[in-house]
Amino acid sequence: MSTIHFAAVRQTLRLEGGAQLLRCHMESAQGLAYEPGQYIIINSGLPNAEGKPLKRAYTLFAVNEDGTEFSLLAEKLPSAGVSVYLNEREVGDRLQFTGPWGKFKTLPETDTPVPGAVCFAFGTGINALLGLLNRNLPAPKTHLFWFRDANTAFMSDVCLRDHLPHNLHELKIEDLEAYSEERAQELLADLAWAKDHDLYLAGEGHWTDGLAEGFLALGAQPERMRREVFYRSPRQGV
Ligand SMILES: Cc1cc2nc3c(=O)[nH]c(=O)nc-3n(C[C@H](O)[C@H](O)[C@H](O)COP(=O)(O)OP(=O)(O)OC[C@H]3O[C@@H](n4cnc5c(N)ncnc54)[C@H](O)[C@@H]3O)c2cc1C
16 A cells, blocks of 8 residues: 655745645655656545545656655646645645656666657646756757647746756747647657657647657657656547
């Protein structure tokens, strides 16, 4: 059975687009054994349709050296679910969770070094990449493409730039609403060279799957690819 942890909310920061950043402190003296890219599962205590507690995954946005303090960045969605629960938390509230979990970590080194990394984030999936970009990936050899929801502005472009290494090889930000199957095909044609790089894809599931399959068809190695699906958008239905 997985260990249940508790942490106290120490600070909250409402971002302009409606997301909330929560800085939390572990109740136990033992810190989290965390690797960048991992997430925790929050138990909101709210009942789901079967009366069981509603639980959802949230990427660790930042973790201190000994793992006793961490931050989460939760988008506020029009749901009655955990995203709203986290957005309503206040200083002094207590969070219950398990983890860290997840295999969306930096790929191991190879005998023949790869030329670099190409990262694609859709929506809140950017959270899973921030840890890798800041701690593990070699910034001058890393390309980042972020398709963000301009309507919710989960994290502003300025905020993202503030949280990224300044010497990233390439950063492109586009509107998620304008993303389409055609744009995916254009990217695959323009970035065919990326098949020889390490590939990281996180966020909306239809779009991450589409690009991942496209790169595999171009010859990318499945073992040099990491994917993390955060959610699947019904409206995109591809
Ligand atoms: C590994 C992992 C890491 C995650 N990390 C984060 C994180 O750091 N920050 C964060 O805000 N969310 C993150 N999520 C999403 C989060 O777990 C919840 O799914 C989300 O907050 C919605 O939960 P809910 O209970 O409010 O609504 P739900 O009832 O779960 O969902 C309501 C509807 O919203 C859609 N939806 C869910 N998430 C999103 C989204 N981000 N954008 C648009 N539509 C969405 C669902 O498809 C569904 O149709 C992560 C998910 C996974 C699997």
